[in-house]
Amino acid sequence: xxxxxxxxxxxxLLMPVTHQVSALPYYSADNHKFKPSSKNxxxxxxxxxxxxxxxxxxxxxxxxxxKGYRVKLLKQDGRIISVFVDGKSGRIKG
Numbered sequence: 001x002x003x004x005x006x007x008x009x010x011x012x013l014l015m016p017v018t019h020q021v022s023a024l025p026y027y028s029a030d031n032h033k034f035k036p037s038s039k040n041x042x043x044x045x046x047x048x049x050x051x052x053x054x055x056x057x058x059x060x061x062x063x064x065x066x067k068g069y070r071v072k073l074l075k076q077d078g079r080i081i082s083v084f085v086d087g088k089s090g091r092i093k094g
Contacts, residue, residue: 044064047069047087047090048069050090051073051085055073056076057075058073059071060074068088070082070083
């Protein structure tokens with residue numbers, strides 16, 4: 001199957017998931033009350049921005065995970081990747 005068609009189908013299938021994610025509090029531009037937890041110095045929104053800047057694509061999900069955040073991303077080529085962002089330094093760790 002053509003890669004472009006596969007990417008379109010994948011995008012359509014994931015559309016409801018991405019719509020739900022965008023409604024989460026840390027994605028709200030007008031939510032000024034969100035504060036990172038005491039163990040993290042960066043917010044979930046900042047973690048999403050860091051990963052999106054490094055890899056491009058669309059953020060699907062951000063979860064607090066240990067000492068940072070697990071960010072799931074749909075890349076422009078249709079692949080889904082998951083990376084960890086350190087909550088203190090903001091560095092991507094795999």
